[in-house]
Amino acid sequence: METNKQSPLYGILAEFETPEQLLDAAAQARDAGYKQMDAYAPFPVEGMSEALGFRDKRVPLLTLIGGFCGGIGGFTLLWWCTTIAYPINIAGRPLFGWPHFIAITFECTVLISALTGTLSMLILNGLPMPYHPVFNVPAFARASSDRFFLCIEEKDAKFNREETMKFLQGLSPLGVSEVER
Amino acid sequence: MAKKARAINASAQAASAGTLTAPGGTGIVPAPGHAAPPVPVGDEETFAIIEPGHTYGSISQKISEIILHGNLWTGWLVGLAMTVSLLLLMLTALSMVILQGVGMWGINIPVGWGFDIISFVWWIGIGHAGTLISAILLLFHQNWRTSINRFAEAMTIFAVMCAGMYPLLHLGRHQYAYWMFPVPNTMQLWPQFRSPLIWDVFAVSTYFTVSATFWYVGLIPDLATLRDRATNRFAKIIYGVFALGWRGSAKHWHRYTAIYLLLAAISTPLVLSVHSVISFDFSVGIVPGWHSTIFPPYFVAGAIFAGFAFVLILAIPMRALCNLRDVITMKHLENCGKVMLATGMVVFYGYLMELFMGYFSRNTYEQYMTTNRMVGPYGPSYWALFFCNGFAPQILWFRKMRTNIPCLFIVSLIVSVGMFLERFVIIVVSLHRDYLPAAWGMYYPTFWDWAQFIGSIGLFSTLFLLFVRVLPSISMAEVRELVHHEGHTAGAGEVAYEEAETSGDGQTTGSNLKPRPAQA
Incomplete structure (x- = not known):
């Protein structure tokens, strides 16, 4: 040396x-x-x-933002699909049956926040770094x-x-x- | 010799029970004064979370040796040969169903859901214990989870893979599987989001993706260890690529710990939601035996119950084959037994509640469904279920039984069978006789039903055996942290305990133990 x-x-x-x-x-x-x-x-x-x-503190913040986007995006998708894009009457039930949307909205929140958090951890860490x-x-x-x-x-x-x-x-x-x- | 072994075990126990100078052993040792009575166990067994005397280096060495210079060739190869044969059976069954249609199975009207949906729920349930161990127990600071979390998560992922296959096959027209996802298409069709079956698609695919992400994030530091320890150039490159250039920088660890905890926090409600959504597949329907509000909690408890049984089924042979008795200790097995007992009681409460509600509802169809379960054509399956899930786990109240490995293994097998029976009772027995006697019918699984189910065990075991061979089945980074943490709570630095002199009757007291610093 x-x-x-x-x-x-x-x-x-x-x-x-x-x-x-x-x-x-x-x-x-x-x-x-x-x-x-x-x-x-x-x-x-x-x-x-x-x-x-x-x-x-950016990783938790980005995860939170990802979660919000996932939740709002998921709910909007469900609302748009059931009331505007493909309104289909099933046994006279309301088209905008929001209680039925909770499960998928939740899953979208989880999915997007987990993926955003993980990707932001990798990107902020500069990984992958050959x-x-x-x-x-x-x-x-x-x-x-x-x-x-x-x-x-x-x-x-x-x-x-x-x-x-x-x-x-x-x-x-x-x-x-x-x-x- | 036996006496000496007993003394060693007793001293390990005394150390873990906090009778020694262990200041503030939060979360690791039982409450002070709650020294468990010594149970004689074999020479190599310990009740500590990790055998005292392990260092950062010895952990990295031990676990990476299994993969990099493994000596489990004969047993592993024989195992792989067996599991691959089962996998081939599954592929045959799968091809048969794809080519000939779901008519190859025993399903028909009125029983449209048979072994396929039973196996789907069975496998998903097994997966849940992995997430429970990796996420929920992490949030609760249960340090004993550390050495079993990696393979339990692998179990989750492989189980979800097996599960995911069934609904896809059950579709009948597999080429339209993508219709379940909100994909813009020329037909301007969108999925029917008000159906629990579509919630299921989202829940299971999210569960798989998040579990796989969590698993991979956990693997990154360990892949770096393997990259640095590998001598074979090919292995070095492969592990290096997947380690993404991880170098253990404090800044990296900072963000890594943040996301690891966040993923745990996210997975906790996720795992509860997934099995709740699966229970909605049934409870939103109006079939007697399905339409019940107790389903979500009771399905989640059942999932954890089945999953811990499967953790034991995997851990017991694995710790023997890979010689991991000092990392996956008696303590882990015993704790898994305790969780099984607790969740088993919740499940059993669910069964009793269903019985009670059947009577209490004063609804003819509910009452008939309850009677039909007990004395109908499928009656024996109901009583077998009671035996497997209700009575057999009660043996785990006895500490002697919880620490008896063959006993734990057999109870776990019985519970796994019991959980299959539970779904059989819920799905088939409810469907086969509903409101209209003219529409009653029987369901008999065909050869292809069995081949598909037994074959999926082959798929799972093949993936698991490959995992054990190429990836660290125990999280090295987390166990190193555990060693660090244990060293702190036991005193200063790494402390090993000198063999205690026994006083006459073999009883050991804390004052006989002398801590000594471990050799550097």
Whole structure:
């Protein structure tokens, strides 16, 4: 790594053994003034987003909007089909028999909100993503099994190759490596 | 040797019962002071949610090994050979019905709904336990659901696939199946939305789509684990494609947890609505035995009852074959037994209520329907139903029986048969003698009815066996989280318990247990 100083970097990655160490490291990095960083863990670590200062409420909001659209859309479809497009008299029952529409309206609400929520989660996360630089670090293969990583990214204003490296090494990680682009 | 095994089990139990220094073990351990009496179980069994001593690494290793370097070849192949033969039987029956029409089945007027609709309701009901485990128990913070939720969800999806086939075949003119969906067409026709049969189409297709979405979302982190652990290049690429480039970023987890909980919250009313809608297929009709307001709750309870029985039927062989006794523990089996007992009582209450209402309604046709169920030509099926769903599960009141694996397995099989009989009694027995004696008739399932039903079990089992082989049947990410969580509630970090010295009679007390940190 040291020999290849000229290659552009994505960031510097530190490896930890437990989620507690990772939380602690993220908090210290934030205190040190780093903002552009990300943590990698094999399961959702409670308090991680707060430690990174990350907030995003768009997924629940979009799910809610999807639900409203599904419900209103479904009900409108039923109303339009039964009263305007294909009014058919069955045993003299009212065409706009709204109690009969409840089940399908509900199913449409559920379907559209679930699909909107899932798609918005994937799209906001930038998935599918065929390439990402962190995978260039061989040790990162364990990020999906039992290791915890903190990556301070190059785009951070305070990022400096030597100093950031030194800072991360000061957090007593298992190892620190540069992430090539 | 037996004594030692007993001591280990007792210590695991004491740990899970919170007699040790377990501060605030909410949701994981029974209430303090409610230490269950030790029940002797085999050497490898434990009552903890997960065998103590597991780490993040050991979980990932253990579950991905089953798939990536599996050793279950012989048993699996024999199983697959059997299930594929059944699947072929189903394909034959299916081709027969498509080519020759539904006349191949025993259905006719007055019994227009036979094995096809019985099997449809049976399979859908089985699916419901999967959603209950994955969604409702998640919302209630029932941590024990974690290790059984993945395969239970797979069970849901495969069961809904089997179920969905029947109404399509029952249409008779399969080429017009799309008429059930609101598709703009040149005939300017639209579906008749005021019919419960159309609600059914929407309910079942939504249920399938949402369950599959929920399942896939849950699978993404595990597919990433498989991608990272695979040594075979082909496997790496395939798992990599389906993992969508998941890298476990905290930002990703943030949104992921949000949608996972939301999907659980959405699926909870969905699962209740699906079986309610299915019960409307009957209760909106005016046939005696169908036209009843008790149907929705009693169908939902029956679905969960049947589903948990099926979870046990699948879990018991799977944990033995894949050697998963430390992840799917005695605790899970026992809890499934408890849910079966509780929902079974609701179902049994439904049966008794139907009997009572038949008498209380003072309606000739209702009264005749009730009598006809008991002493009519199909009488034995009613009494068998009472035995299977009403009496057989009562054995689960005894903890000794709930923790006895063969007993649980047999009760589950009996319950599955019972649930089939329940739908037989509701559908066929109600239809075959309704208002007009001149229009009465009998229904006898033909060979093709049986072939279609038994074959659909083959379809289900084939899909399930393939699933066990290529996808993690236990959610690795969630179990890692569970290990993390368990480590916290048991003390600090990962704690294993030293084997307790037994004091004379083999009784173990909490003070004998010494926590020691696990080897790193």
